[in-house]
Amino acid sequence: MTIIELRSGNKLAVSVEPVTDEDFKKLTVKRYFFNWKKLKGQPLLFKLVHPVSGDILGLMHLLDFPQEDRIEVKLLAVSVENKGVGKHFDRIAGNLIAFTCRLAIAKYGYKACISLIPKTELKPHYIRAYGMMDAGLQVYLDGRPLFNLLKKYIQ
Amino acid sequence: MKKAFAGLTDKQIAESFVLPVKLSIRQQAEASAQLATARAKSLEQAKPVDKLLARILQLRFQLEDYLKSESYQPTRTFGHFLKEYQQLGGKKRKEFAYEINIHETLLSQLISDRREPGEQIFIRLELHSNKTIPASYWFRLVEKKKAYQLQHDSKIRQREKKNVKKSLALQEDDLPVF
Secondary structure, eight states: OEEEETTTOOEEEOEEEEOOGGGGGGOOHHHHSSOGGGGTTOSOEEEEEOTTTOOEEEEEEEEEEGGGTEEEEEEEEEOGGGSSTTOSEESHHHHHHHHHHHHHHHHHGGGOEEEEOOOGGGHHHHHHHHOOEEETTEEEEEHHHHHHHHHHHTO | OOGGGTTOOHHHHHHHEEOOOOOOHHHHHHHHHHHHHHHHHHHHHOOHHHHHHHHHHHHHHHHHHHHHSSOOOTTOOHHHHHHHHHHHTTOOHHHHHHHTTOOHHHHHHHHTTSSOOOHHHHHHHHHHTTTSSOHHHHHHHHHHHHHHHHHHOHHHHHHHHTTOOOOOSOOGGGSOOO
16 A cells, blocks of 8 residues: 655555544644544544654545445545645545455455445546446445455555 | 635545535435445346455455454464365365365364464465465464464473573563563
8 A cells, every 4th residue: 555755756655544542633624624523433533644754644434334235435535735736645545445445345255345425526536536336326336346446556 | 615625626626535425314315225226236247256356355354454463363263264265265175175286184184273384385375366365474374373372371481491591680670561
């Protein structure tokens, strides 16, 4: 699992880990766009961490639906310096979504599915960026397209 | 859309965010039904090779997570994971033993943890899985059990005490707590 430092082109190996109570002090709306503190105590909150500085570069909240063999990406954000033109690192969101695919496979095997509910205008971009499939109000990954995303980011 | 996203194109937003979307109860039901229909179709079209790939990746990730974790679980042995591996391919023991060129009896002994696997078994399993599960994972699984046993074996400590004639001149109070 790697991100790319756009200034140098260097690849950096990163990890995705559960958010700890200690992290919440740093999770400001100014840097991470949403009030993550509201989600304190939720079981599936993850951070993507810079390997050297330990800085949190991205955050994600997941919901697990065991009866549907599915994990939903409910909320995801990169840190403020990693959005748009001039961002420092690339592939943060992709790695977080691929991590969700890994979780789903480990838990649900061949029935594994991940999904998200997109804002209408963003839907085509999720489909293009991550190979997601259109299910109307939701986009999702399962089967071969899910393996492809894993291959692109994790293996 | 939030002020914070002003100046970003839709593409840039999708590349960096999944935004919260609230659905009405009617929309939630519709979304679930749509997704269930789409997934039923995907599952129907899935090829046997896709199912096999998913199962082997599942085993690989479970192995990775167990090897990474600090905890030792006595039931998660080499034999346990080997049995899972044999079964995920839908193979009978005899057939699987043939494919990795060992006697069926040896395979049974490995699965029941009555025999220690050698390096050649780790390598054969890696090759059999087309490198999906590296030999080092199987090795580390055996190593993890040995490390746990070594750490908790008080009998061997008692037995070996007599063979250590002199130890480093450190008092218990001098040592950091691990």
